Amino acid sequence: MTDTTATDSPATDSTSPRQPEPPLAILLELTHRCPLRCAYCSNPLTLTPASQELDTAGWREVLRQAADMGMLQVHFSGGEPMARSDLTELVAYASELGLYSNLITSGVLLDAPRLAALQQAGLNHVQLSFQGLEDTQADRLSGFRGGVAKKQAALALVQQSGLALTLNFVITRSNAHELDAMLHYADQHGIARVEVANTQYYGWGLQNRSALIPSEAQLDAMTATVTQWREHTRGRMVIDYVIPDYYARRPKACMGGWAQRFLNVMPDGTLLPCHAAQTLAHLQFPRVPHSTLAAAWYDSPAFAAYRGTSWMPEPCGGCEHKERDFGGCRCQALALAGSADTLDPVCERSPQHEHVVTLARREAQLGEQPYTLRSFSFTA
Numbered sequence: 088m089t090d091t092t093a094t095d096s097p098a099t100d101s102t103s104p105r106q107p108e109p110p111l112a113i114l115l116e117l118t119h120r121c122p123l124r125c126a127y128c129s130n131p132l133t134l135t136p137a138s139q140e141l142d143t144a145g146w147r148e149v150l151r152q153a154a155d156m157g158m159l160q161v162h163f164s165g166g167e168p169m170a171r172s173d174l175t176e177l178v179a180y181a182s183e184l185g186l187y188s189n190l191i192t193s194g195v196l197l198d199a200p201r202l203a204a205l206q207q208a209g210l211n212h213v214q215l216s217f218q219g220l221e222d223t224q225a226d227r228l229s230g231f232r233g234g235v236a237k238k239q240a241a242l243a244l245v246q247q248s249g250l251a252l253t254l255n256f257v258i259t260r261s262n263a264h265e266l267d268a269m270l271h272y273a274d275q276h277g278i279a280r281v282e283v284a285n286t287q288y289y290g291w292g293l294q295n296r297s298a299l300i301p302s303e304a305q306l307d308a309m310t311a312t313v314t315q316w317r318e319h320t321r322g323r324m325v326i327d328y329v330i331p332d333y334y335a336r337r338p339k340a341c342m343g344g345w346a347q348r349f350l351n352v353m354p355d356g357t358l359l360p361c362h363a364a365q366t367l368a369h370l371q372f373p374r375v376p377h378s379t380l381a382a383a384w385y386d387s388p389a390f391a392a393y394r395g396t397s398w399m400p401e402p403c404g405g406c407e408h409k410e411r412d413f414g415g416c417r418c419q420a421l422a423l424a425g426s427a428d429t430l431d432p433v434c435e436r437s438p439q440h441e442h443v444v445t446l447a448r449r450e451a452q453l454g455e456q457p458y459t460l461r462s463f464s465f466t467a
């Protein structure tokens with residue numbers, strides 16, 4: 088799974104044609120298979136079947152090339168990466184290559200022997216997601232019955248192992264009222280790092296936006312809760328806070344800028360600068376083994392298309408924030424403004440900004456709506 092945190096990036100001189108820096112990290116979407124059927128899933132509408140996933144040798148080659156390029160971190164994601172029976176082997180190989188490894192998991196497939204094997208293989212960090220602490224809401228959002236108890240059991244195992252851990256609380260209109268309880272739970276359990284992540288609206292999640300998006304009043308309450316808990320837990324718990332950026336004044340530097348920090352690999356080996364890039368149908372994305380990672384990163388027109396600032400239209404080109412937010416999210420610009428070549432409409436300088444805020448406000452007033460859950464026959 089992929090990360091859409093609305094954080095700023097340090098300014099870089101990205102207008103010159105010099106060779107880009109290598110990516111910092113690679114995100115491997117090992118599989119789209121998942122026991123959960125989350126309404127907010129940011130994976131594409133059409134998922135990659137198991138038969139088209141890279142095999143173990145294919146993923147090992149991806150890891151080797153990532154290390155050769157100088158990348159430092161690998162995120163094992165999905166779908167549910169634990170659905171891959173070769174996960175431990177891949178973690179061991181990443182460790183051998185000197186890559187810092189992070190497992191992004193729902194936790195529902197985690198048990199003590201599997202975790203011990205992963206730790207022995209050199210896993211460095213676990214990111215464990217919760218869709219809330221109330222069974223009814225969490226089950227409804229994830230399409231998985233009894234997930235809260237399984238995740239609590241997974242949390243206990245990870246804590247016993249001593250592995251570094253981040254708890255990821257997924258927030259929507261229906262569970263925003265639980266935020267105080269979630270942070271209390273995290274503090275009670277001595278968690279050092281928490282993400283409070285409002286869902287973003289990509290892929291499958293975009294279809295459910297009107298059922299997911301919180302109101303501005305909920306957002307204000309969340310911000311106050313996060314502020315209080317940051318104060319209360321200062322020095323012992325770090326809280327990262329991702330808001331629904333439809334209400335933001337400035338766009339997020341999506342992925343730290345297009346093709347500037349992260350390289351995503353889809354289950355079939357397609358190489359992307361972000362998890363939603365395949366919605367940009369005018370771009371041709373390379374794929375392993377037909378392309379190397381380095382050729383994709385340094386030579387592919389698709390990766391170069393929105394890198395840096397030279398592609399920007401006005402008013403982005405003259406904006407003092409352009410090297411911080413890089414014009415926002417290209418995939419969101421396409422989804423909301425109909426073109427990836429324009430500024431992200433969540434920016435207050437966009438002519439479509441008011442439309443986006445009005446849309447969000449209107450949808451947020453709809454009350455509890457049914458979700459359309461993913462349907463994917465799951466086999467581990």
Ligand code: FES
Nearest residue numbers: 341361416417418
């Ligand atoms: Fe933001 Fe693709 S998801 S650029």
